[in-house]
Amino acid sequence: MKVHYYKFSMLFFFIYSMTFAQERNISGTVTDDKGLPLPGVNILIKNTDRGTQTDFDGRYTLTVNRGTIISFSYVGFKTKDVVVGDSETINTQLSLESSILEEVIVVGFGEQTRKSLTTAISSVDVDAVRGIATPTVSGALQGAANGIQINQNSGVPGSAFSVRVRGASSINGSNEPLYVVDGVPIVSGRVGENAFGGQDNDLLNNLNFSDIESIQVLKDASSSAIYGARGANGVVLITTKRGKAGKLTVEANSYIGLQKEINRYDVFTAGEYYRFADTAFESAGNAPGTWSSANGFTASEEFYNSDFGDSYIDAIYRGSEAVIRQTDISVSGGTEKARFYLNYSDFNQEGVIFGQSFDRRSLTLNTNFKATEKLDLDGSVNITETDNSRINGDNNIYGALTTSVLEQPGFDLLNEDGSFNTDPFRFSNPLQNAIVDKSEARTFRMFSNLGLRYAFTDDFNIYTKASLERVDFKELIFQPFTTRQGAPSNGSSFKGINLINRWNIYTTLNYKKQIGDFNLTGLFGISFEGTNNDDTEVNTTSIPAGFELPVAGAVLVQADNFITEQKLFSYFGRAGASYMDMVFIEAVMRADASSVFGEDNQIGYFPSFSAAYLVSGADWFKHTIVTNLKARVSWGQTGNQSGIGNFGSRLLAGSQSYAENPGTGIIQLPAPYLTWETTTQTNLGVDITLFDRVDISYDYYIKETEDVLLSRPLRNSSGFETVAANVGSIENIGHELSINARIFDNDNFSWTLQAQFATNENEVTELQRDADGQFIPIDQGFATRIEVGQQLGAFFGLQADGLWQEGDNIPQSLVNRGISPGDVKYIDQNGDGNIDANDRAFMGNPLPKWTGNLRNTFKYKGFDLSANFQFEQDKDIYNNSLAFGGASGSFVFNKFRDQLNYWTPENTNTDIPRPRIGSVQAYNNQDSDRFIEDGSYLRLKEVVLGYTIPAQLIKNTTLRIYIGGDNLVTWTDYSGLDPEVNTFGDSNASRGTDFFTQGLNRIYKFGINLKF
Amino acid sequence: MKLLNKILFILTISALVVSCADEFIETEPTSSIPVEVLITDIPSAQSALNGLYSAMSNDDNNGVGVLIPLGDRVTGGYEIFMTGMYADDLAHIGSFPSFAEINGNDPALNNIDNQNYWDQHYAVIYRANTIINQVPDIEGPEAEKNEIIGQAKAVRAFMFYKLVKVYGGVPLETEAFILPSDIDANPIGRSSVEQTYAFILDDVTEAVTLLNPGGDIYFFNEYSARVLKSKIEMELEDYATAKITIEPVIGEFSLANRYSDLFTGDANSQEAILAVDFNETDGGSHAFFFLEAGRGEVGASDDLVSTFEADDERINFISDGEIIKYTDPGTGSDDAYIFRYADVLLMYAELLAREDDPMASDHINQVRERAGLGDITLNSSNFIELIAQERRVEFFAEGSDRLFTITRLGIADDIISNKPNVTFIATRNNLWPIPQQEIERNTEISINDQNPGY
Secondary structure, three states: OOOHHHHHHHHHHHHHHHHHHHHHEEEEEOOOOOEOOOOEEEEEEOOOOOOEEHHHHHEEEEEEEOOOEEEEEOOOOOEEEEEEOOOOOOEEEOOEEOOHOOOOOEEEEEEEHHHOOOOEEEOOOOOHHOOOOOOHHHHHHHHOEEEEEEEOOOOOOOOEEEEEEEEOOOOHHHHOOOEEOOOOOOOOOEEEEOOOHOOOHHHHHOOOOEEEEEEEEEEOOHHHHHHHOOOOEEEEEEEEOOOEEEEEEEEEEEEEEEEEEOOOOOEEOOHHHHHHHHHHHHOOOOOOOHHHHHHHOOOHHHHOOOOOOOOOOHHOOOOOOOEEEEEEEEEEEOOOOOOEEEEEEEEEEEOOOOEEEEEEEHHHHHEEOOOOOOOOEEEEEEEEEEEEEOOOOOOOOOOOOHHHHHOOOOOOOEOOOOOEEEOOOOOOOOOHHHHEEEEEEEEEEEEEEEEEEEEOOEEEEEEEEEEEEEEEEEEEEEEOOOOOOOOOOOOOEEEEEEEEEEEEEEEEEEEEEOOOOOEEEEEEEEEEEEEEEEEEEEEOOOOOOOOOOOOOOOOOEEEEEEEEEEEEEEEEEEEEEEOOOEEEEEEEEEEEEEEOOHHHHEEEEEEEEEEEEEEEHHHOOOOOOOOEEEEEEEEEEEEEOOOOOOOOOOOEEEEEOEOOOOOOOEEOOOOOOOOOOEEEEEEEEEEEEOOOOOOEEEEEEEEEEEEEEEEOOOHHHOOOOEEEEEEEEEEEEEEEEEEEEEEEEEEEEEEEEEEEEEEEEEEEOOOEEOOOEEEEEEEOOOOEEEOOOOOOEEEEOOOOEEEOOOOOOOOOOHOOOOOOOOEEEEEOOOOOOOOHHOOEEEEEEEOEEEEEEEEEEEEEOEEEEEEEEEEEEEEEEEOHHHHHOOOOOOOOOOOHHOOOOOOEEOOOOOOOOOOHHHHHHHHOOOOOOOOHEOEEEEEEEEEEEEEOOOOOOOOOEEEEEEEEEEEEEEEOOOOOOOOOOOOOOOOOOOOOOOOOOOEEEEHHHHHHHHHH | HHHHHHHHHHHHHHHHHHHHEEEEEEEOOOOEEEEEOOOOOOHHHHHHHHHHHHHHHHOOOOOOOOOOOOOOOOOOHHHHHHHHHHHOOOOEOOOOOOHHHHHHHOOOOOOHHHHHHHHHHHHHHHHHHHHHHHHHOOOOOOOHHHEEEEHHHHHHHHHHHHHHHHHOOOOOOOOOOOOOOHHHHOOOOOHHHHHHHHHHHHHHHHHHHOOOOOOOOOOOOHHHHHHHHHHHHHHHOHHHHHHHHHHHHOOOOOOOOOOOOOOOOOOOOOOOEEEEEEEOOOOOHHHHHHHHOEEEEEEEEHHHHHOOOOHHHHHHEEEEOEEOOOOOOOOOOEEEEEEEEEEHHHHHHHHHHHHOOHHHHHHHHHHHOOOOOOOOOOOOOOHHHHHHHHHHHHHHHOOOOHHHHHHHOOHHHHHHHHHOOOOOHHOOOOOOOOHHHHHOOOOOOOHHOOOOOO
């Protein structure tokens, strides 16, 4: 017995000592994100209340069991959990709390922390979009900022984007936001004559994306009110990079990509085309095979089933992938007294169709000097040169893309000797259009500014900035006499030179003061700026062989010089107050005197007020699930003066000669009452952060724009069709929701998700009334009508209900016009038995109901993977290409393949009308909802997989390599090339219209980021 | 103290700057001139008159970067195409949907070319009204003022004539308002056909009195005003007066030696009575639309091609269906005729034939001989057919003559209803519809005022 008891206690001791043996002393140092020791860090053994703190040197010791978890926490830093392993030393580095409240936001003429922000401003994560293969800032912003709708109007290299912040509110003016770079509004907008079919020349092409440090978009009235008469469409604030004190940093970024068009058109074969045309002639009583024999062929089943001649569409595409690439090299650095940033950037893009390319070279130097204790200077110079080669991409008879689809098939593009075959083509040789005709534009832009800040005291300083911008836009459009375009004039050469000068000087006084729990800030400023445009155009014909420029030996057809200028003088002020860092209020007022306003209305005043309450800043607020809660409200008025031409309010006579005698005539009726458009916007917003990980921001806004500038209609018999007037009203109401979630955020693995949704309802609420008090609608584009109660740019036309079939009771008035089975059955809306313009009704909307994006970013060890999906939902497209390439178009044009199912007496189960000629064909081809399609789409905008070489391998250097793709997949029902394009480019009302507009490209890219 | 001084200094400067705001933002346009009143003296009146003809010759799309001449709704372009296709001379061989409608005699109410035709004629009328209303008040010799007013009245009469022939009665606009509010406050409805012709006759009669004979063929003078007046009188079936009106013109001009001398690019100085000057910087669109080398949108109808007699030289200006009277598609510099002497001869021949005057044949045979054809006998029983035929082969593709002649002579219904692929609706009376936009914007014209058959 005694022996068992003894063994038992030995066993017990054994176990007990083994257990005790697991527990041991560990020690270590805790450092902050910069590697400096952190005293006072709490170290807690999880699930117990035992723990310790770090000492003055950041060191600690602790007795723990193997396998337990210890938790390091410190205010302002992220809590870190570590599992106790075999090692006796556990060193930890804590990382900063990424509190969204501390984010610094650039606002108009100043900066604020997001905590104190009372207005609706979207910040763009510039690093996330830096790698997108596009030359324009707007292109990179697509799917990056919420509440901003960005569309690429055409896939042509260098073409412009349409940017809308919270919907369109102007009809005649611009709906583009104001672009401000480093505090100075820059020249933006469209220039030039080679803007064929939506491929506008956008002066924003000159902005080099790699120079940009941050982008903020001011969306509501209070944020943009400080820009007064130009703030109604929102403001995009761009801040460029500056040097940092410290060692010299050299950075090199480069990528190269291959582009391929997302879609290509597909058309009838030559035989199918002749069958179609012959059928059309037969339907009018002609003999079978009429068109075939007119072209020298004999119609037969075998002939109709044959194919011959070149494929025009395949010929104009480059075939091999078109290259896009960019390289930036920057050097930056400095001391406490002087810092600099120098960047050279080179961008190249070939178009997927021959004859298109866009190149840009730019050099930037930003400097900062601390001249004395109180005096700071900053200066910057940027020089950019771009070269843009275009082909005629318009929907006209010399457009390469258009003729490649519509030209009669069956011919060879090149002769035996390699020269272009021009004779048989009805309009022009598609390949020759792409290769030979020349349209080139060169832009030289110089942007320079100098700023000076003098700090009277810490709280009060004065800042003055002077800037000069110069844009030289030169274009040459040349058609040699060997092309169909150039032949009639024996070769023609057009040269346009547009010299734009913009200068700006502003001064602000900045004041801040803290009184007890109150924080006050004040800003008062004056600004004076002007823009001057000197445009010369020379047009010549009969160009001698071998020459391309409008030389002296050619025949002068046109020589014009226009000079125009505008000036703006303003003063503005902003006052803000905060109480206990919890309640914030702000008031802004700006007064603008502009040279474009009519004499009766020269000065505009734009006030705004906003307030915010940081609920989570209160003492009683429990930071458990909701770690941050803030409510914002703002109201303000901003203006839009872009719709008034520089001299829009005056009675003008133009110079028109006849028979070489100088003549004059009134060309513009006066409008001295002309004034800016005023937008009043109310914004309610809420920012919530959950679990310190998920940031949610929601905004609701109501934007009412009044005094909308219209070319209001006059009765045609007066001799004038329109005159400018402020008579319209437009309303935009919308919601914006953005969610940024840091789902995982560890040393090794992190996953962040960004989801943004925005919806905007646009409605025209007032237009010019006629004498009976009825609103007068305005027609634009192909089938766009502006009318009260509808979206700006709603589509208006006849409605079709399939086709008339055998046995249907066709109204007599239509029978008289030649309508019979197989023709389009339009709905007789007004019941008068006839189909005419009075049977039109609204049939679709080009503006999407929903837009948004979903971006996921994963990081695992050195790898990073990011994917961004972008979508537009519930929008219609007016596919005017069908008016030519569809079965109801004239027989002279080739047809899209999906039109093969046209009506014949044997094939009646279809919506595609029978081939016709003459006025019945025109009847079937009227603007109607037959050309309206659903343009909603979801697009994988960008996918990137990158790898950063571990720091251990290469000292003091960061090297990341990545591969990725842009626009890889698009899900849409639209039958054209791309649901995003607009043949009318930046037009305000004529949107969502496709007319053989070149679509976007898929890009596969590879790049490196190097920093040392 | 130092700080306060600095602040005061800055505020003072700012205040000074702010008070000069108005002057800072003064700008002046340079590419067009601001005016209070367009016509203040003889030189400005002359300028305005040139501007009037300029509007008549093309639609002044500011010439900004336009590489191909387009426009010309009033002369030298669209009016030739539209009236020719609506009648039986021209055929639509191109792709414009609006042209297809016109060729089939079924223009939609919102047919864009119909609307542009209407708008452009009224734009010219506006300029004529400016001159007619303002010139009487300026200082200057009566003779010079009358010359200017006379031309403006002739142009205005000519515009309303081209409107009434295709639309019937139209609004008789005589004001040239400057303020949009005035335009809104003074809408005018359609006058009747009779009222319109009475107005035209008034204008052109006065023009004949005010204008001098002779002068530049590119501007109206007494002779061209007489031709117009005579045409109006023939429309009104006042043949006796028409004969008296036209007689002074006979013998003042002569036919060009050869028909081909007419189409060298410049109007023939012997035969032209009134022509429109087009040149490289100010072109018409006729050549561009007729020639395959241009757009090849409009060609000769099969009926026209087959109507020529054997030996008729004039058929040489149709080549394989292509009309080749105009040869410069690049800049549109071919002149266009409004009236030429052959027109006067045929008018006079018709007037004489109606009275069975033996000299009638003489005049028509002058025209035929020049074209290489033999003589015919013209009298009161055959003149309708023979005159219509001769006018057709002489003036095809030069203006609106075919349509205007067949409607005047009452043979339009027959001819148009026999066109291939035509939508012939008799109640339309061969008129075009009043443009939809005018009806929508003019409170004095409603849907009920639309031409019948539409």
